[in-house]
Amino acid sequence: MLEPTRKAAPVAGAGIDRREMLKMGAGAAALTTFGLPSRAAGQGSEWNQGQLSHLLPTASHERFLIKTSFVSPLTEPPRLSVIGRSIAGEKTDPQGRFWRFDARSLQPDTQYELRITDAGGAPLCDAWPLRTFPAPDAAPRRMRIVAYTCAGGRAGPRFREKTFFLDMAPRQRLLARALSFTPDALIANGDHIYWDQATLLNKPFAKYVQEQIWPSVGGALDLSLPMLHPRNLPIFLNVCDSQIPALYGTTLRSTPSFFIVDDHDYFENDEFDAKVATLPPDDYGLVAAEQTQHLYYPEFLPDQNRPLWLASGDLARLAPNTNGKLGTIRFGNLLEAVLYDCRRYVNYKGKHAKIIPQWTEDWLVARTRAEDTAHFFHAPSLPFAYCSGKLGDWYPDLLDESTGKMGLADDKPGWQHGWFSQHQRLIQAIASQSKRAAVIVEGDMHATAAGKITRSADINLTQPVHTILSGTLGTGDVGFPSAYRSVQSTPSLVLDMDQALKPTEKNGFTLIDVTPDTMTFSIFLWRPPQPIEEIDTMSPALVYEVARKA
Numbered sequence: 001m002l003e004p005t006r007k008a009a010p011v012a013g014a015g016i017d018r019r020e021m022l023k024m025g026a027g028a029a030a031l032t033t034f035g036l037p038s039r040a041a042g043q044g045s046e047w048n049q050g051q052l053s054h055l056l057p058t059a060s061h062e063r064f065l066i067k068t069s070f071v072s073p074l075t076e077p078p079r080l081s082v083i084g085r086s087i088a089g090e091k092t093d094p095q096g097r098f099w100r101f102d103a104r105s106l107q108p109d110t111q112y113e114l115r116i117t118d119a120g121g122a123p124l125c126d127a128w129p130l131r132t133f134p135a136p137d138a139a140p141r142r143m144r145i146v147a148y149t150c151a152g153g154r155a156g157p158r159f160r161e162k163t164f165f166l167d168m169a170p171r172q173r174l175l176a177r178a179l180s181f182t183p184d185a186l187i188a189n190g191d192h193i194y195w196d197q198a199t200l201l202n203k204p205f206a207k208y209v210q211e212q213i214w215p216s217v218g219g220a221l222d223l224s225l226p227m228l229h230p231r232n233l234p235i236f237l238n239v240c241d242s243q244i245p246a247l248y249g250t251t252l253r254s255t256p257s258f259f260i261v262d263d264h265d266y267f268e269n270d271e272f273d274a275k276v277a278t279l280p281p282d283d284y285g286l287v288a289a290e291q292t293q294h295l296y297y298p299e300f301l302p303d304q305n306r307p308l309w310l311a312s313g314d315l316a317r318l319a320p321n322t323n324g325k326l327g328t329i330r331f332g333n334l335l336e337a338v339l340y341d342c343r344r345y346v347n348y349k350g351k352h353a354k355i356i357p358q359w360t361e362d363w364l365v366a367r368t369r370a371e372d373t374a375h376f377f378h379a380p381s382l383p384f385a386y387c388s389g390k391l392g393d394w395y396p397d398l399l400d401e402s403t404g405k406m407g408l409a410d411d412k413p414g415w416q417h418g419w420f421s422q423h424q425r426l427i428q429a430i431a432s433q434s435k436r437a438a439v440i441v442e443g444d445m446h447a448t449a450a451g452k453i454t455r456s457a458d459i460n461l462t463q464p465v466h467t468i469l470s471g472t473l474g475t476g477d478v479g480f481p482s483a484y485r486s487v488q489s490t491p492s493l494v495l496d497m498d499q500a501l502k503p504t505e506k507n508g509f510t511l512i513d514v515t516p517d518t519m520t521f522s523i524f525l526w527r528p529p530q531p532i533e534e535i536d537t538m539s540p541a542l543v544y545e546v547a548r549k550a
Contacts (some may be wrong), residue, residue, distance in 0.1 A: 149443025189443025191260025272414025300327025
């Protein structure tokens with residue numbers, strides 16, 4: 001049962017009460033919902049966002065990083081007020097629509113009242129609360145995370161009576177339902193943007209995209225010019241505004257958020273054939289992904305156990321010591337999660353190929369083996385366990401069109417044996433933890449699933465590896481694997497797996513409740529033509545509990 005469990009902790013600022021934390025009851029089927037108010041409803045329609053178009057924050061135990069945009073450009077830097085300190089915004093675009101705020105040297109586990117004002121001190125929106133995480137050596141008793149994937153996509157006209165992306169109204173309602181459980185953090189695992197270029201023009205719906213979708217933002221991108229060239233920039237901003245601010249607005253202002261990058265964020269699908277190979281990303285895709293994050297959503301804040309010299313920590317214009325592709329959530333000694341992009345640095349070196357760089361692999365393995373928190377999970381952009389026959393899978397499985405089923409193929413186009421070798425090293429490290437369960441919370445796959453891997457090829461795992469496909473927020477009819485790839489996602493044939501929930505093609509999200517003894521995953525599912533009103537009161541389709549150590 002969900003019920004209030006904790007009094008308000010100390011508050012820094014003018015009289016804002018700490019949102020009460022809600023705890024998970026003892027049994028796997030004990031989670032119930034009984035009209036819990038959402039944060040948006042609590043501050044809700046009365047909260048005045050002024051000229052803000054969007055606001056997305058992230059947090060650590062000592063720092064906030066906040067990305068904002070305004071409806072119209074500002075001629076002078078806005079300021080963020082935090083307990084008497086005034087922090088100047090840093091402009092992240094030439095025009096002055098986009099601003100970043102970096103609040104440092106904060107106290108752990110403290111709720112702050114934040115205000116954004118103009119240069120003269122006049123408020124640009126209402127004040128709002130945001131809380132730092134507990135210190136790394138603190139011992140919090142519980143934490144709640146909401147996780148999902150594939151939230152992007154510009155809703156448009158139907159194609160042969162089918163949707164490409166879920167309409168924005170139910171997408172926003174799913175997000176509101178997730179926030180109604182007052183999570184301490186949110187993980188949006190990849191595909192925040194869908195605006196593929198070459199890999200849309202080789203599809204049966206290419207003409208539809210060119211004639212009905214691209215004109216809605218100002219036409220096609222000119223790939224002979226940089227993404228930020230004056231010819232492309234208005235189109236780029238229209239694309240992103242209609243997918244990120246249109247979904248989030250300011251609803252996550254009090255929820256520290258962690259955005260992982262995946263293939264579509266590089267403005268392509270992962271594909272390989274005689275005419276196109278999209279990974280690693282081309283120059284225009286690299287710029288597009290970096291610029292999207294630079295303007296719209298926060299990079300990962302530094303962590304004392306994540307080396308500053310890891311890949312993507314040295315990009316121009318980053319806030320000091322942040323990383324755009326590799327991140328950490330550290331919530332006292334209760335939980336550590338490692339979050340990583342599996343597309344940016346993929347290579348094609350045959351048996352030596354890697355999905356992630358060697359230094360990144362070394363860091364992930366070292367953090368997995370440290371075992372200095374009660375719980376730990378990996379959050380990769382490329383899922384373990386499951387596949388749908390596409391190029392970027394860890395696995396060699398490929399659709400056999402004569403049978404309509406997945407099979408193993410040594411000659412899967414573009415696939416590299418070294419990718420699976422790296423998979424084996426990672427999953428062996430994850431399974432070898434001696435003090436805690438082995439868990440992966442993942443995205444990318446347009447489906448929701450839960451289960452545990454018991455064998456991976458020739459490795460009989462020391463303990464089962466629990467894998468959670470966290471649910472897709474924005475996928476429409478055409479985007480589900482059974483439509484797009486003519487096959488449903490399944491566990492790879494190189495694995496043995498016990499499935500608690502087989503891959504399910506519905507929209508939804510996962511709540512992760514963490515206590516010292518357990519992690520509990522409450523999986524919520526919904527899909528049209530179910531009435532949109534059902535979202536507001538839906539209960540979990542599955543509650544999957546993982547003990548710290550069996």
